[in-house]
Amino acid sequence: MNEIDRKTPSARVCPICGKPVDEAFKPFCSKRCADIDLNRWLSGVYTVPAKEDEDEDGERPAQDGTDEES
Numbered sequence: 354m355n356e357i358d359r360k361t362p363s364a365r366v367c368p369i370c371g372k373p374v375d376e377a378f379k380p381f382c383s384k385r386c387a388d389i390d391l392n393r394w395l396s397g398v399y400t401v402p403a404k405e406d407e408d409e410d411g412e413r414p415a416q417d418g419t420d421e422e423s
């Protein structure tokens with residue numbers, strides 16, 4: 354009944370704040386830290402075109418992005 358020992362903090366730590374990683378939010382410790390990293394990522398590396406191309410027909414290009422929901 355050592356449920357507390359199920360977590361192994363020594364394995365990984367959150368790159369944002371250094372706390373032990375939570376399995377639900379890995380590689381981060383919490384959704385907050387995941388959001389922080391995501392914001393950094395979006396504002397830095399990932400450059401998204403602000404405007405979408407709108408054709409005369411009004412067709413929107415289908416987004417083939419992979420939604421990773423695990």
Ligand SMILES: [Zn+2]
Nearest residue numbers: 367370382386
């Ligand atoms: Zn964290």
